[in-house]
Amino acid sequence: MHEQENGLPRATAAPYTRSRPLPPSRGIIAVDAKDFTGLPAIEHEVVSRTVPDLIRTSLDRAGLAELWNDRRFPASTGDGYVLGFDPSLMPFVIHPWLFTLQEVLTEFNIHALGALPIRLRVSLHIGPLPDTGDAFGGNGTARNDTHRLLDSRPVKAVLASSRENVTQVAAILSDRCYQDAVASGYTGRHPDHFIEVPATVEGKQFAQRAWIHVPLPSGPPPGPHTPGDAAREGRDTDGAPEEVGRRDPSGGIRVTNRAPNGNINTGTVHGGQRVTVTRRRTDS
Template sequence: MHEQQTVLPTATAAPYSCSRPLPPCRGIIAVDAKDFTGLPAIEHEAVSRAVPDLIRASLDRAGLAELWNERRFPASTGDGYVLGFDPSLMPFVIHPWLLTLQEVLTEINIHALGAPPIRLRVSLHIGPLPDTGDEFGGNGTVRNDTHRLLDSRPVKAVLASSKENVTQVAAILSDRCYQDAVASGYTGRHPDHFIEVPATVEGRRFAQRAWIHVPLPSGPLHDARASGDAADKGLGAAGGPGGGERPHGSEGGRVSNRAPNGNINTGTVHGSQRVTVTSHRRDT
C-alpha cells in the first residue's frame, strides 16, 4: 500500500537576511473596463472575454504581435486583463499601441449594436518580477503597484470626464515607466503629451508620482492633480505652496519687527504685523 507523499513548499531565506539575484525586469500591462460592475450580470462574461481579444487585436495591428505571443504570466481579472512582457518594448506599447487600442475600441463601439461600449483604463509599469512560468509567476510589488495605479483617482477621473463617443482609452504610467521610456526620448510621443499626477487610491495607503496619457483627449482634460486627493498640498516644509523658510522673526504666521524711532516693512506680510517703536531719552 502506497503512502501519498505531501510535497512541502520550498524553504526560502527570510527577507533582508542574505543577498540574492533580482528577478528579471518585466514590463507589465494591466487593463480595466470602465463601469464594469454597473453592467447587468448577463453582460459580464461577454466583456471579460472581449478585453483580451481587444488587446491581442490591437497589439497585432500596432506591429506588436510578438508581445502577445510571448506574454508572461497572463491573467484575467474579471473586468480586465494583466500580462508581462519584454520591457525593451515599452516605448512601442506607449506609442503606437495606446493610440491603436483607442482606434480599435472606437471601431468596435461604433459597430457593436446592442453590445455595451467598452472603454478602458490602462496601467503601465516596469520592474523586477519573478517569472516562474506557472500560475504563481509575476507576483510582487511591481504588479501590486500596477493595479493600484489602475484604480487610482486621476486615471478614473480623466476617463469619466472625457466624451464617451470620442475618448475610449486613458492610460497611467508609473514614474519609472515614464522616466525610462518617455523622458529618455525613446517613445514617439513628446513629454508634453503626459500629465504628472499624484496617484492615490481611495481606502488604500498608496501614493505615488505617476503620469497620465490620453491618446485622443476630449472634453475637459483638466490637470488631473485635482483628482489626486490634493496629495501635493503643503508643498514646501515651511507651510504653504511654494515652500521656503519663514521670515526671520516670524512666530506662527505673525511677523514682529522692531524699529527704533520709526517703522519698517521688509516686504509682503501674511498675517498680522506688530511694530514696536522705542524711544531713547538722553539725560541732560
C-alpha cells in the first residue's frame, strides 16, 4: 500500500472486484502460556521473554533450527508467540517437535528454581498469508483462525485436566493441518494419537472441526472437578449439558456428559419427553 499525493494511504481494490494472486501458503505456530493472566505482574515480562527461547531451543533439539532461523512474521503476544514457516516442514513440527517441546518444558520446569512452571497450549494451521517482510505481514484469516483454535475450549480443557507435573503441552491442529500432514501419512504419528473435537471459543462466532494431540498425556489432577473448575478453563457452566474431556488409562479422551436436574439424549427423540424430579421427604 502506497501513499497518494494528498498524503493519505492508497486503499486496495475492494474484494470480489478483480482477480489477484493468492498469498503464499504458510505453516503457522501459535503458543500460549497457561494461566498467564493469573501470574503476578512482575512475572509477565520474564515469561514473555522465556517462551520464544523455549520454542527456539526445542526446534533446535528437534532438528528444525532452519525453521527458527527462517521464521516469518514472528511476534510476541504477551502470553505467547506466533510465527510462520515453510508448510512443507509441518509433519516435522507435529512430530518430533511437539514431543521435544514437552521434554524441554519438563526440563525447564524442574530446574527453574523460584519460577512458576510454564505449560503451553499450541495451535498449528496451514493457510495463505501475505508475507510482506515488514511488521504488517502475516495478517489474514488463516492467522486469525490459528489464534481462535488456541483459545478454544477443547485444548484448554485437556491441558487443565492433565497433571501439571507430567503434561506440559497440549496441541490443537486445524482440520487442514491434520488432513495435509497426518491423515496423508507424512507425519510420524498414527492418526490414533489425535482426537477429533469441535473447536469453539466463548464469546466468539467461531466453530471448526479440529484435532487434539497431547504428546505426553496424564490423568486428571486429584480432587473433584466441579462446574466452577470448568468455567475457569473456558468451558460452559450455565446448566447446559457439559462435556468434560478426561484422559483414561489407555491414553484416549473419555467424555463425561452431565445435566443436573435434566436429561441427556444421545439419539433421536420422537413425540417429546418429560423430566420429573422427585425429592424424598426427610422426617425431622
